[in-house]
Amino acid sequence: MIEAQSLTKRYGQRTAVDAASFTVRPGKVTGLLGPNGAGKSTTMRMIVGLDRPTSGSVRVNGHFYAEHSAPLHEVGALLDAKAIHSGRSAYNHLLALGATHGIGAARVREVIDLTGLQAVAGKRVGGFSLGMGQRLGIAAALLGDPQTLILDEPINGLDPEGVLWVRGLLKHLAAEGRTILLSSHLMSEMAMTADHIIVFGRGRVIADAPVADIVGQGAVTSVRVSSPQAAELARLLAAPDVQITSASGSTLDVAGVSAATIGGVAASNGLVLHELTTVTGSLEEAYLRLTADEVEYHTQSVTPEVVR
Numbered sequence: 001m002i003e004a005q006s007l008t009k010r011y012g013q014r015t016a017v018d019a020a021s022f023t024v025r026p027g028k029v030t031g032l033l034g035p036n037g038a039g040k041s042t043t044m045r046m047i048v049g050l051d052r053p054t055s056g057s058v059r060v061n062g063h064f065y066a067e068h069s070a071p072l073h074e075v076g077a078l079l080d081a082k083a084i085h086s087g088r089s090a091y092n093h094l095l096a097l098g099a100t101h102g103i104g105a106a107r108v109r110e111v112i113d114l115t116g117l118q119a120v121a122g123k124r125v126g127g128f129s130l131g132m133g134q135r136l137g138i139a140a141a142l143l144g145d146p147q148t149l150i151l152d153e154p155i156n157g158l159d160p161e162g163v164l165w166v167r168g169l170l171k172h173l174a175a176e177g178r179t180i181l182l183s184s185h186l187m188s189e190m191a192m193t194a195d196h197i198i199v200f201g202r203g204r205v206i207a208d209a210p211v212a213d214i215v216g217q218g219a220v221t222s223v224r225v226s227s228p229q230a231a232e233l234a235r236l237l238a239a240p241d242v243q244i245t246s247a248s249g250s251t252l253d254v255a256g257v258s259a260a261t262i263g264g265v266a267a268s269n270g271l272v273l274h275e276l277t278t279v280t281g282s283l284e285e286a287y288l289r290l291t292a293d294e295v296e297y298h299t300q301s302v303t304p305e306v307v308r
């Protein structure tokens with residue numbers, strides 16, 4: 001369990017984290033989302049004692065990080081996989097890390113097997129690819145068999161098999177009753193992995209809810225219909241509370257009426273349908289709506305003039 005109360009971090013004039021209060025509960029995968037610079041990494045660093053809060057507090061398993069006598073057994077963290085530039089082998093790196101906590105070779109071999117690093121365990125860490133570095137960072141986080149795991153962008157640089165593996169691993173660890181907090185900018189992956197989402201915007205918590213609630217909030221459900229007689233179908237469906245936009249000549253996006261009703265109208269008028277799909281909102285759409293006013297670094301839209 002991670003409990004933050006009015007957690008605040010200022011760097012000079014800059015407020016990176018602004019009175020954030022939230023609880024990350026055991027038995028679930030909780031995703032931390034937010035635009036660049038929203039304060040996610042700073043929050044994670046404060047959780048594991050790498051940064052001191054300017055005010056407020058954060059406890060892990062009921063205690064401040066510094067109060068834990070054997071922190072590797074309490075909380076495992078992957079904060080910056082690229083930070084390891086060691087001449088040591090992966091095996092020796094993990095062994096050295098474990099030595100501070102009396103963790104021996106048997107557990108090191110276990111986490112090497114678990115993270116699929118067997119083939120490269122004897123190789124110099126400095127020469128690792130981004131994906132291998134991520135796996136090693138996850139191995140290090142798991143070394144103390146901790147109750148709580150904090151992973152900043154754990155799938156960054158992983159190949160599809162690696163992404164699938166991380167997803168399965170995190171779900172498995174949560175099912176064992178552990179507390180899992182991860183950040184990622186990949187919304188589709190977050191939607192598949194996380195049970196609960198906390199969204200940061202400019203250092204503040206702007207949403208804290210189950211994934212389904214976040215996706216459901218204000219999500220527009222529409223129906224995509226494709227028909228060679230789309231124009232005629234559009235005329236038949238027209239009503240004050242029905243919005244129809246045409247994606248192409250034969251495709252309609254219809255809001256305000258169910259797929260079943262549209263299918264019924266088409267059938268009773270002898271119209272041919274090639275597609276009839278209910279389109280529900282995605283986490284990405286919900287996230288973009290939530291953070292629309294919170295994004296500090298706006299991108300310029302790419303128009304042909306800009307490209308040229």
Ligand SMILES: Nc1ncnc2c1ncn2[C@@H]1O[C@H](COP(=O)(O)OP(=O)(O)OP(=O)(O)O)[C@@H](O)[C@H]1O
Nearest residue numbers: 011014015016034035036037038039040041042043
């Ligand atoms: N050591 C530091 N000194 C000064 N400012 C900092 C420091 N660390 C972070 N910041 C600032 O605090 C704010 C929050 O940064 P943070 O890295 O926590 O955001 P983030 O949500 O993790 O962003 P990203 O998605 O880009 O990783 C940013 O404006 C950043 O510039």
